[in-house]
Amino acid sequence: MSHPIPSSSIQDDDRPMKRAVLRGLLCRCPNCGKGKLLQGYLTVRDSCSACGEDFTAQRADDGPAYLTILLVGHLMAPLMLAAFVAYRPSAMTLMLVFGIGCVALTLALLPRFKGLIVAIQWSRRMHGFGHGEADVA
Incomplete structure (x- = not known):
């Protein structure tokens, strides 16, 4: 016989990861999706211009660079080998074409x-995101 789970133990996710990730990939506020997340090329805004969400708690550090290197390397290396085969x-043509391709993809x-x-940090309330809110438990 199965027992229903009490509603108090079911935790509603008020910051769904999928929605936050999609908004983050578009460089939009993970909270509202309307305001811009970045100011300039890589500088994170202090807060969202649309909803006022505070972004000062973010700690992206070297994570984006590592992910970029990982993806660009895994995409371009097999393409370079396939093009060569x-x-x-010539070596100069290969370096020029794939050098430009790597730089463009990285940028x-x-x-x-x-x-x-x-967006992931915001969604999971990491590094002070959600500080001052009631803990969801």
Whole structure:
């Protein structure tokens, strides 16, 4: 015989990870999705201009750089090998094409991964996000 779970033990997630991650990847406020998360290229705003959410607790540090290097390396290395095997370009052509590709992909991904890391921290109430709120237990 199964017993119903008391409603007091069910925890509603008021900061869903999926929604926060999608908003972070778009460099938008993880709370409202309307305000911009970044000021400039990689500087996180102190607060959201739309909802006022405080972002001073974020600690992204080197996480976005590590994720960017990991993804760019894993995408470009096999592509470089495939291009070399299929077309046998000169070394200078290969370095030029894939050098530009790596730089462009890195510049495109780095702010998005910064938004992702900040959004995850916000969603999980890490590093002071949610400080002063009643603990959800």
